[in-house]
Every structure is written in C-alpha cells, then in structure tokens.
Amino acid sequence: MAHTGAATTTRIVELELVRLRAPSGGRGAPVLVRVSDEDGVSGWGEVPGASPRQWESLEAQFAPALFDHAWSRPTEASDAWADLPWDPAVAGALDTACWDLWSRRRHTPLAHALGGERTALTAGVTLPQQKTVESVVREVNRQVGAGFRRIRLEVSPGWDLDVVHAVQASFPFLVLQIDAGGRYTESPEHLEALHALDRLGLLAIEDPFDPGDLEAHARLSTELRTPVALYRPLTCLEDVDAVVRAEAGGALGIDLSRLGGLTPARRAVDRAVDAGWQVWCGSSATTGVGRAATVALASLSGATLPVEMPPAGRRGRDVVSPPVRAHEGVVPVPLTESGLGHGIDRHVLEGRTAKSLVLGPLHT
Template sequence: MAHTGSATVTRIVELELVRLRTPARRGSGAAGSVLVRVADSEGVSGWGELPRATRSQWEALSDAYAPALLRHSWSRPTEACEAWADLPWDPAAAAALDCACWDLWSRRRGMPLAHALGGRRTALTAGVTLPRQRTVESLVTEVNRQVGAGFRRVRLEIGPGWDTDAVRAVQTSFPFLVLQVDAGGRYSESPAHLEALRALDSLGLLAVEDPFPPDDLAAYARLAAELRTPVALGRPLESVEDLAEAIRLEAGGAVNVDVSRLGGLTPARRAVDRAVDAGWQVWCGSSAATGVGRAATVALASLSGASLPVEVPGAGNRGSDLAVPPVRAHDGVVPVPLAENGLGHGVDRTALAGHTAQALLVDSSGSRELRSGRKHR
C-alpha cells in the first residue's frame, strides 16, 4: 500500500512548462515533448513529462490544466487529479501534472517515489523495443547488439508481411532470449491476418500486443480465446475503466501500463493492482522521450505486481536524457533509485536550456511569462 498519509495541504504556487525542440532526425512533422515543473510555497519542486506534445496539448496544458492545478489545494497526490476532473480528458496532459505532484510530494516527505507508490523492488529486469528493420539480417544484427548490452527481453514491432519470419530468425540466433511482439493495431480479422497471428502462437512468445485497432475489444476477446500466447493490451487503454472493461470481456491476459497513456501515476498504480487481481501479467511501458518520464515509469515498475521487464531505451539510443543521472539499464538491469527522494533523478538545467524551444512560467496570481529558447549555433 502506498504511503500517502499526510494532512498537510499542498498548494502549487508556480508552474513551469518547457517545450523541447524536436530532434531533426524525427522530421518536421514530429512534435517535441513538454517538461512540467511544479513548485510549492516552500520552494520544493516536482517534475513530469508530456511526450511528443501536439499544439493542442500544449494549449490544453497551458490554458486549462495548469491554471486549474494552481487554483487547487490537495493533501495527497491522489487528490491532485480533482483539479482537472471537469476538463476535456487528455491523459498525457493529466499525467505530466500528476507525476510532477507525486514527485514534489515524495520529495517533501523525504522518501523515494518508488516507496511513496508502494514499490519494494530495488532493481528491475530491462526490456527493449526494436522497430522494424530494413532486412531480417539487420534485425538479427540489432538484436545481437541489445543482447550484448545485457537485455534479456526484446519486444519486436511487427506488421503484416513482417512477423513470423522475423521472429523465427531471431529465435534461431538467440534461442534463450525472451521475445514478445507489438503489432501496433496493424492487423484485422481477415483470414490472412488471423493465419499470421495463429502462426505466432506456436513460437513461444511472452505476449502478442495490440494486434487490432484500439476500438475493437471484441476482436481482442475472440483472439484471446483462441491463442495460448497471452494477448496484451496497451493502446486500447486510456483509463482504468477501459482496463476493467477489457478484463470483463476477457480480451487479453497481459497489459502494458503506460503512465502517459493512462493519465498519470495515480490511475497507473490502480491499473497495476486491477490487472494483478484479475490474474493478468503486467509490465510498465513508456512513451517518454526523456529521463523525467522514464524515471516515473521505473518507480511504478517497482510495484511487486509489475513483474515483467520494464521498458527502457536500448543500446545505441542517442536521445537526450536530460535526467541526472541518466535513466538507463546496466547489464540488463535498471536500478530503482532509493538513495534520493522523489524521482531520484534531477534535471540537467544546462542541457535543458539547449533543448528548449519555448518556456512558460505561470504563478498562482495568474502572471504568465513566455520565453523562447536559445537558438542553436
């Protein structure tokens, strides 16, 4: 059970939003992430992340969610979400503020975030996701790099025409590697697609994730009843209520709990408990682009119910972490930072300044200061 007992009232008096530059390699159509910092009257701060924020999400966060939180008082971080209960639901915007409030609260309480959430594990097995490669040979080469870095579970992105042959090639080269696949909703219930999914069932995978579009839980249930391999859900779940409905329909047997997708640590923690109670397997994935969001995922994954490997960047990932120390796996293991309070990671302000496209500072009086980031030289 999480340690959330405290009658001390918290009021956020300052809120900073930092929109990050989009890495050039992701293309002009991509969106940069937003880091969120909340501070109380004692000067204690907490951080959260909104990954790959669209313009509408930036506006929702700056014009609605942030002002609502500045007007709201709360005693426990589980109550912070009441501030935006009446706003149009944006789980990623809510998650950024929810995580920042948990970070602030646990720092002020003098405890690691993992312990505040109820986690007890000190180290986590790491998993890595590999996108589709140009050839099967290049996929095997990339898997070899990740195995050499100590990763014990590899999640392969698949789609029609890139599924069984790719998985078999990896299994042939690495027969003891734990594999699962993420279909990204790319399949339908057409005969050819179902035949491919049935072929995957014979390969001893940990899970087949998101085979169908997110809005077709009935198709998930039909497939789950047929396969021995657990069907995992990630993208169809934007709330604990979505998970409850999937469980009721017996639409799977495993769940990817993503803090940003579910709306924050508060609902994500409930989702872990709900899935475990239903006998589902759980792992904590992450859509975070920086170490701020990943640190929150690691804290959540310290819960005993999240028993499958936690998702972290793989070997060769060149993304900017911005967290100090970086949130990384070492020989396939992710340490849970228990020697520091809150997230257990700071934010490198110098590096952050170089990645900032725009920053907005809002305080409880309603004052707003908008700044542009430094231009690259």
C-alpha cells in the same frame, strides 16, 4: 508542509513549462512541467511529443485549475482538472509532478511512495520494423550485446514469421514479445499467421486487432496459449476495466502518459493483478523525467514483466542526472534519493530548451 506522515495541505504557486527541441527522429518535442509549492519544493513531469494545443491547454486551463486547488495527497491533485477536456498526457505530466513534489517533501523515494517493493527491474526494449530481416538480426544482436533480456519486435502481416524465426535461430534463449500494432484482422490468412506465431514460445502477442475490437481480442485469447497483450486500447482507467471485463487478453501494458498519470496507472496495475493479468510498464517518454516515473511505477510487485527502456546506442545527454538507463539488462530503482531519484541537469536543460514559460496565480 511538515516532513512527517501527517496529512497537510499543498498548494501549487508556480508552474514552469519547458518545451525541448524536437529530436532528430521526427517525433514531437516533449514538454517538461515543473510544479512548486509555497516552500519552493518542486516536482517534475513530462508530456511526450506535446502538440501546440497541449501547451495552450496547460497554460490556459490546467495551470489555473491547479493553482485554485489545494490537496493533501497527490491522489487528490487530479480533482483540479476533473472538469476539463480529458488529455491523458497533460494530466499525466501534472499528476507525476505532484507525486514527485510530495515525495520530495516527505524525503521518500517515489517508488516507495507508490507502494513499490522491488529494487531492480529487468529491462526490455522495442525495435521498430527494419528494411530487411538481416538488419533486424543485427539490431537485436546490438541490444543483446548491451544486456537487454527481452526484445519487443514490431510485426505486421507478411513481416512476422520469417522475422521471428530468424531472431530465434540466432538467439534461441532470448525472450521475445511481438507488437502487432492492430494490423491484423480475423481473416483466415491473418488468423493462420497468428496461430503460427503462437507456436513459437513468445512472451506475448500485443494488440493484434483494432484497439476498439475487444471481442476479437477475447476470441483470439481463448484460442492461443500465448498471452494476448493490450496496450493501445488503454487511455484511461475505465478502459482498463473494460478490457478486463471483456476478458480480451492476459497481459496489459501500462503507460502513465496514456492513462493520465501515476495515480490511475497505479490503480490499473492493482486491478490487472487482481484479475490475474500480467503487467509490464511501457513508456512513451522521451526524457529521463518520464522514464524515471515509469521505473517507479514498475517497482510495484504486480508489474512482473520487463519494463520498457530506450534502446542502446542513443546519443546525447539527458536532462536528468544520473541518466535513466539499463545496465546489463537491469534498471536500478533509485532508493537513496527522494522523489524521482534523478535531479534536473539545468545546464543540459537550458541547452535543449526551445521555449519556456513560468506561471503563477497572478499570471493566469
């Protein structure tokens, strides 16, 4: 494959699976995926919190399908698994790895390959529910001290107004977004709380109702000044189209692992922007591999809301170098290196590996 803009054919001849040890937080262990072409150029992707079933499907179904499929552009790689049972996280890891490989072959930063234009991104962070309001304020203080400019608070009925009021009293200029996690209904009490939250100047109210109830989201969206944001209903590009058609909100959280990779995620950003919706790039990734891909996606001009990054204070070395993190609330988009812009630290990777497997066409 020449290092030019000409379309040439890529064939994957080796696929490596690496299961990392489960993090202490109790979430499932991620699986990293490496694809390599005939010239030994590689690209990486991540399956966050991968299950044993996903490992098996990678080994027994997705790998053989990818070995049998040649493609000229990474947008064509997904044709390999089009007839397999849909698994957006698995598809997303392979799609991302193919984009990474293709960009490295062309000596192009992944952000530019996707059409990204921005060189630095405002970072946001999500804080889960705490035991007390005071502990929420302390944790917000920690993240603000680290430079984060947008905080996304998890709320639920009875754990919402007091929390937001307390944070705003301590940090009146902080940008706040709330994640309701589908925990509210259209009961009078819940609607009253949502309308009260609407008066607090929030960036967005995310997933207030059951993810499948787009009509309820659409009704609420017409009543509030605050944009209703949707994240959980989006598991494929068709879901994005359905949400937009239903006019179920005004903002979307795009997560490439939930949508099936960079190819559909890039299209989702374009479609949302064309419909007049705001976009932020969320991330279920637990390693720098997935987060680097998220940063590249968030460099698109239409993804104007803060990109999701891990909170300050996490310990341990990442598997990529340099690590993907925010500095004073800003995430740089790597533009001096090709592909993801972050190399794999093999020493760290080996120390965190619980299981690995290398596959090739003769092994499948």
